[in-house]
Each structure stands twice: as structure tokens, then as C-alpha cells.
Amino acid sequence: MDQKNALAALGALSQPTRLDAFRLLVKAGPKGMLAGEICAALDVRANTLSANLSVLLNAGLVANQREGRGIRYTANLDAMRGLLAYLMEDCCGGHPDQCRPVLAELAC
Amino acid sequence: MDQKNALAALGALSQPTRLDAFRLLVKAGPKGMLAGEICAALDVRANTLSANLSVLLNAGLVANQREGRGIRYTANLDAMRGLLAYLMEDCCGGHPDQCRPVLAELAC
DNA sequence: TGAAAAATTCAATATTTCATGAAATGATGA
DNA sequence: TCATCATTTCATGAAATATTGAATTTTTCA
Numbered sequence: 001m002d003q004k005n006a007l008a009a010l011g012a013l014s015q016p017t018r019l020d021a022f023r024l025l026v027k028a029g030p031k032g033m034l035a036g037e038i039c040a041a042l043d044v045r046a047n048t049l050s051a052n053l054s055v056l057l058n059a060g061l062v063a064n065q066r067e068g069r070g071i072r073y074t075a076n077l078d079a080m081r082g083l084l085a086y087l088m089e090d091c092c093g094g095h096p097d098q099c100r101p102v103l104a105e106l107a108c
Numbered sequence: 109m110d111q112k113n114a115l116a117a118l119g120a121l122s123q124p125t126r127l128d129a130f131r132l133l134v135k136a137g138p139k140g141m142l143a144g145e146i147c148a149a150l151d152v153r154a155n156t157l158s159a160n161l162s163v164l165l166n167a168g169l170v171a172n173q174r175e176g177r178g179i180r181y182t183a184n185l186d187a188m189r190g191l192l193a194y195l196m197e198d199c200c201g202g203h204p205d206q207c208r209p210v211l212a213e214l215a216c
Numbered sequence: 217t218g219a220a221a222a223a224t225t226c227a228a229t230a231t232t233t234c235a236t237g238a239a240a241t242g243a244t245g246a
Numbered sequence: 247t248c249a250t251c252a253t254t255t256c257a258t259g260a261a262a263t264a265t266t267g268a269a270t271t272t273t274t275c276a
Binding site for chain 1: 114
């Protein structure tokens with residue numbers, strides 16, 4: 001993950017519909033969701049959602065695959081991992097106490 | 109952390125100077141940095157940096173405090189924790205294997 | 217084969233965001 | 247007090263981004 005990728009990912013997530021869509025896909029897990037299902041869940045128009053999913057796709061945060069007449073989207077947790085690592089890089093340099101609580105909260 | 113706060117934080121981080129400044133402050137740790145030091149480290153004009161720091165401040169990602177004739181900025185790791193938790197919410201619902209690698213990477 | 221469903225692409229408009237120069241504020245030390 | 251340093255505020259023009267209606271592509275099923 002370099003600055004360019006991180007900016008693309010952060011920019012992609014900094015818009016309401018895209019943030020909602022991404023979190024929906026994170027919750028959906030590996031099975032993902034069809035574009036139409038996301039559309040219904042978030043109550044946005046098909047073309048608006050399509051444009052927004054395309055931004056997430058371009059940023060590498062989601063992947064897609066045709067399935068019958070629909071298209072299935074899944075969250076790319078690997079990209080997520082890279083982004084979080086980039087943001088927290090060297091956070092512990094000399095002060096492990098500072099970042100430990102950050103990680104503790106994320107434990108599932 | 110709600111959607112509004114998350115969007116403010118993500119929007120704040122999705123700009124080169126602000127992302128660099130935030131990461132610089134994360135690396136700097138609790139001691140933080142003076143605005144002028146950040147200015148020199150990133151090679152940006154004072155007013156541009158000021159506007160960008162103000163966005164980070166408004167998003168709650170950094171805090172500041174006057175120190176003599178300078179102003180010292182520090183990263184707010186607590187806000188960071190909240191943002192990461194919001195993004196990964198329910199990531200493990202039924203599939204812990206999916207998110208475990210995400211967290212493993214962050215361990216310092 | 218042809219109609220309908222699901223999703224995307226395209227073009228245009230409206231909105232937001234950004235960096236800059238100039239001016240103002242706050243704090244220090246002579 | 248006054249000059250200077252450090253930083254912020256303000257107004258402006260330029261660039262990037264979002265949403266919408268219309269048209270297009272791909273797939274399915276009668």
C-alpha cells in the first residue's frame with residue numbers, strides 16, 4: 001500500500017453511499033451481495049449506485065463477478081488490511097502503550 | 109462513532125497533505141509536532157497547511173495546543189480507533205477467519 | 217427470436233473542494 | 247511599546263466530484 005492507493009481507498013470511503021455500501025459488504029461477508037440487493041438496501045438509484053460501486057472497485061476495496069443476469073460484489077478485506085496498516089504505520093515506535101488500545105477495540 | 113463522524117474522518121484523510129500530516133503525527137507519538145515543523149517536513153505553505161490541519165482538527169483526528177509562539181499538534185489515536193471499529197463493524201459475523209488476517213497485520 | 221430484467225455508460229449540470237495571495241491575530245523579546 | 251515570528255482567516259478562481267435522465271450492454275426466459 002502506497003500513498004496513491006491509500007488516497008484512492010480513503011476517497012472512495014468518504015462518501016455516504018459508498019461508505020454504507022462498503023460496510024454492508026463487510027457485514028455480508030464472503031457471499032457478498034448483488035448490485036440490485038445493495039440498491040434496495042440503501043435506497044439509491046441504479047445508475048448512482050453503479051457509479052459509486054465503480055469507485056470502490058477502482059480503489060480495490062471491492063471485487064465483482066457476474067452471476068446470471070446480476071453482478072455480485074464482495075468486500076476486499078485484504079485491501080482493507082493494507083489501508084489500516086498504512087494508517088497506523090510506526091504508531092508503536094517507542095510507545096506501544098499508545099496503540100495497544102486501538103487494536104484491542106478491533107478484536108472480534 | 110456514527111456515519112457523520114466517519115465521513116468527516118475519511119474525508120479529512122483523503123487528501124495528500126492531510127494524509128501525510130496525520131501519518132507524521134502518528135509516527136511522532138504523544139509528543140506531537142509544531143505546525144512549523146510539519147510545514148517544513150512536508151514542504152507546504154503555512155496557510156495551506158493551516159487549512160488542512162483545521163480539517164483534521166474538525167474531524168477530531170488531531171488535537172492542538174498553544175506552546176509559546178507555536179502551536180503543537182498531536183494525533184488523536186482514540187478517534188482513529190473509533191474509525192477502524194466503525195469500518196470493520198461485524199466483519200467477523202459468522203466468519204472470524206475472514207477478518208483475523210486484517211488484525212494480525214496491525215499487531216505491533 | 218424477442219421482450220424484459222439487471223446493471224452500466226454517457227453527457228450535462230450542480231456542487232464541493234483546493235491552493236493561493238493578502239490581511240489579520242496572537243505571542244515573544246528587544 | 248514595537249518589531250517580528252508563527253499561525254490563522256478570508257475571498258477568489260480553478261479543478262475535481264456527484265447526481266440525473268437517457269441510452270446501451272448483457273443475460274434470461276417465454
